[in-house]
Amino acid sequence: MPLLEVKGLKAYYRQTQALFGIDFELSEGSITTILGANGAGKTTTLRAISRMVRTEGEIRFQGKDLTGLASEKIAALGIAHVPEGRGTFVRQSVEENLELGAYTRKDKAEIAADVERVYEYFPRLKERRRQQAGTLSGGEQQMLAIGRALMLRPKLMLLDEPSFGLAPLIVQEIYAIMARIREVEGASMLLVEQNANIALNLADHAYLLETGNVVMSGESSIIRDDENVRRVYLGY
Amino acid sequence: MDLFLKLTLAGLSIGSIYACVALAVVMIYTATDHFNFAQGEMAMFSTFVAWALFQYTGSIWIAFVLAVGGSFVAGVLIERIIVKPVESAPVFNQIIVFIGLLMIFNNLAGWFWEHTTKTLPSLFPSELPFETTLISAHNLGVILFTLLILAIVFAFFRFTKVGLAMKAAAANPDSARLVGVSVGWMLALGWGLAAAIGAVGGVLVAPIVFLEPNMMSGVLLYGFAGALLGGVNSPGGAVAGGLIVGVLENWARQYVPGGGELGLTFALMLIVSVLMFKPAGLFGRVVVKRV
Numbered sequence: 264m265p266l267l268e269v270k271g272l273k274a275y276y277r278q279t280q281a282l283f284g285i286d287f288e289l290s291e292g293s294i295t296t297i298l299g300a301n302g303a304g305k306t307t308t309l310r311a312i313s314r315m316v317r318t319e320g321e322i323r324f325q326g327k328d329l330t331g332l333a334s335e336k337i338a339a340l341g342i343a344h345v346p347e348g349r350g351t352f353v354r355q356s357v358e359e360n361l362e363l364g365a366y367t368r369k370d371k372a373e374i375a376a377d378v379e380r381v382y383e384y385f386p387r388l389k390e391r392r393r394q395q396a397g398t399l400s401g402g403e404q405q406m407l408a409i410g411r412a413l414m415l416r417p418k419l420m421l422l423d424e425p426s427f428g429l430a431p432l433i434v435q436e437i438y439a440i441m442a443r444i445r446e447v448e449g450a451s452m453l454l455v456e457q458n459a460n461i462a463l464n465l466a467d468h469a470y471l472l473e474t475g476n477v478v479m480s481g482e483s484s485i486i487r488d489d490e491n492v493r494r495v496y497l498g499y
Numbered sequence: 500m501d502l503f504l505k506l507t508l509a510g511l512s513i514g515s516i517y518a519c520v521a522l523a524v525v526m527i528y529t530a531t532d533h534f535n536f537a538q539g540e541m542a543m544f545s546t547f548v549a550w551a552l553f554q555y556t557g558s559i560w561i562a563f564v565l566a567v568g569g570s571f572v573a574g575v576l577i578e579r580i581i582v583k584p585v586e587s588a589p590v591f592n593q594i595i596v597f598i599g600l601l602m603i604f605n606n607l608a609g610w611f612w613e614h615t616t617k618t619l620p621s622l623f624p625s626e627l628p629f630e631t632t633l634i635s636a637h638n639l640g641v642i643l644f645t646l647l648i649l650a651i652v653f654a655f656f657r658f659t660k661v662g663l664a665m666k667a668a669a670a671n672p673d674s675a676r677l678v679g680v681s682v683g684w685m686l687a688l689g690w691g692l693a694a695a696i697g698a699v700g701g702v703l704v705a706p707i708v709f710l711e712p713n714m715m716s717g718v719l720l721y722g723f724a725g726a727l728l729g730g731v732n733s734p735g736g737a738v739a740g741g742l743i744v745g746v747l748e749n750w751a752r753q754y755v756p757g758g759g760e761l762g763l764t765f766a767l768m769l770i771v772s773v774l775m776f777k778p779a780g781l782f783g784r785v786v787v788k789r790v
Contacts, residue, residue, distance in 0.1 A: 313677060338679030350674030352667050363667050366660070367679035411678065 514745020
């Protein structure tokens with residue numbers, strides 16, 4: 264059974280339809296990326312899983328249907344969503360942001376240990392632990408968002424364009440850490456990106472989204488090496 | 500010099516009641532971006548409940564604790580039943596709901612308890628354990644007691660998980676939902692806390708202004724002035740603003756010729772000048788919106 268299984272997913276913002284019946288799945292321990300241009304429906308797909316947008320169709324997580332749930336119930340199932348724009352709690356300290364990531368957990372001692380673990384992945388956050396999160400740079404806020412997601416000990420991470428608006432070197436740094444997180448934690452990730460190149464290097468599987476439809480899917484390595492696909496859909 | 504000290508201390512006393520009201524207003528404002536115009540009437544109603552409970556139990560402290568607890572529950576219920584349905588309605592509808600609440604509580608209080616003034620005894624002993632002519636026992640009690648209550652409220656927000664979640668839900672509701680915070684319940688909890696803090700202010704002010712259905716209208720205006728002066732998005736600022744307004748008002752009454760009758764005018768002037776020259780308040784942060 265796949266960890267996440269999506270069938271015939273349609274999504275709507277008021278009257279506007281953003282997804283037109285997409286299917287995809289993600290197996291445990293794997294990284295799947297959804298690629299596409301602006302407005303293709305990538306962010307909407309993640310928002311559909313987190314129940315932040317009206318949908319039709321099936322979304323199953325560990326076999327359980329998510330479509331009847333409220334957004335705030337999703338985290339408790341072990342799904343951590345790193346949202347578009349990073350979702351930083353700007354007035355709270357870095358450490359408080361991390362504590363909020365563990366909001367649904369009760370095991371105090373373990374939570375404290377996990378804060379330290381996040382600092383091992385992101386030493387820069389440790390230096391700034393008492394600082395208001397809004398004062399961090401974009402790259403640091405992205406690290407904080409990923410750290411906050413880790414605090415849930417997630418079974419599945421939903422990552423919305425971790426590379427957005429960041430300098431190439433910082434993007435590389437963050438992706439290197441994500442690769443390490445996958446290695447150490449065995450975390451499953453659903454990764455949405457415009458930066459196809461870097462996402463394909465990390466992911467096992469890829470889906471290409473165009474105006475709310477899946478137009479191609481397959482193993483990342485195959486899509487990466489297919490010159491036609493690259494030229495037509497990924498534009499590089 | 501004695502007179503000046505007296506005025507200042509009495510100002511701090513009434514100011515700490517404004518601070519309670521200002522804090523209640525700011526708590527709801529930071530979560531919803533709206534002023535709850537009914538905050539004062541809710542506090543007035545709570546005070547009447549405390550008065551009724553006092554008639555029944557004979558103990559002002561029991562009546563106080565029950566009324567504050569009841570106000571908390573009522574605040575939660577008001578949010579869940581009346582405010583939540585208009586949460587995503589246009590601003591104007593929400594303001595109408597607040598004004599409707601104001602009138603409902605005002606009329607209910609008049610209906611239940613009539614418009615005659617009642618006296619509520621002070622929570623504090625009438626004699627101070629030491630000799631002073633600078634401040635009355637009630638006023639000193641008010642200052643110390645509100646400081647204690649405010650310290651508890653700030654500790655709650657600073658050190659507890661629920662307090663942190665409430666701040667997170669107010670500041671970034673979407674992101675808070677994604678970490679599992681039930682934003683709706685946090686709002687309701689905020690309403691409950693605001694109602695309870697307002698009730699504290701009401702019971703403290705009642706021995707000074709006499710208990711009647713319009714008792715809080717002036718206090719609420721001073722509370723708004725305090726909140727605006729301190730900064731509508733800064734709880735600490737609201738408290739400081741309330742205290743400053745109390746002291747300034749008392750000074751103005753004494754030192755400005757003909758100032759005795761101009762207390763409310765003074766509060767309104769303060770509101771207008773703050774809005775003109777420092778729209779974010781003394782301690783507020785300027786909110787920049789990208790459009």
